[in-house]
Amino acid sequence: MPDLSALSSGTLMAGKILYSQFLKGNRTGLEPVLMAAAVPARPGQRVAEIGCGAGAGLLCLTHRIPELSVWGIELDSATLALAEHNLKANGRTGVTLLNARFPDALPPDFPFGQFDHCFANPPWHDTDSSASPMEQRDLARRAMPDTLESWIKGATRLLRYKGSLTLALPATQMAAACTILTRARFGDVTLCPLWPKTGRQARLMLIQARYGVKSPSRILPGLVLHQQEGGFTPESRTILKEGSPLILHQQQTSRILT
DSSP states (O other), rough: OOOOGGGGEEEEEEEEEEEEEESSSOOOOHHHHHHHOOOOOOTTEEEEEEOTSSSSHHHHHHHHOOOOOEEEESEEEEEEEHHHHHHHHHHHSSSEEEEEOOTTTTTSSSTTTTTEEEEOOOOBTTTOOOOOSSSHHHHHBBBEEEEEEEEHHHHHHHHHEEEEEEEEEEEHHHHHHHHHHTTTTTEEEEEEESSSSSSOOEEEEEEEEETTTTOOOOOOOOEEEOTSSBBHHHHHHHTTTTTTOOOOOSSSSSSSOO
């Protein structure tokens, strides 16, 4: 149980989800909400979030699709306790939380090769950047030289054939991610830029790929997050506030958001 006096209480998705965070340390942005919206899961499937943090992605995904078997893997024990607190506050069941370093410290009885989908927002600040005095923030943000590669290759141990991996990454990691995904036998690599406003450069993007397939890569029109005068665009509002999916594959029944 986390120290409640060290937490701030808030919500996600316009009050649909109760969500507490540490007063100090890493704070949740839009990435886990958008990433969870893009996971192409169906009821009854098994999904893992690598580096689940305080549970924002898990909560958003299970709000949209309650009938899932969901696992969250997190290295920091205090952050994982907060994720458990948030899941209980929202009455979530069917979620398994695992305190472990990914991918080299998973237990032998872990259900390897049985996941339909994985998603992750890996740390990406390099080791040369200034360290945060908050250990939890540093763990969430600072990447080792092999973090991206080890997480992508580690996901291959979890996924079934044709299972999907969804990543939220800065645009500066695009080339490296595509190269690593291809080497790890992922195909159908789909890039979805997240534009801050129309005419602005995309600093963040979602990358989704499927394990063991050979379909070609593509870049989608992407999603514009904010209107010029401020506030979310209608398209991003339906995802961030109403919990609608962000569809990245045309073969699914809904349209691609642009």
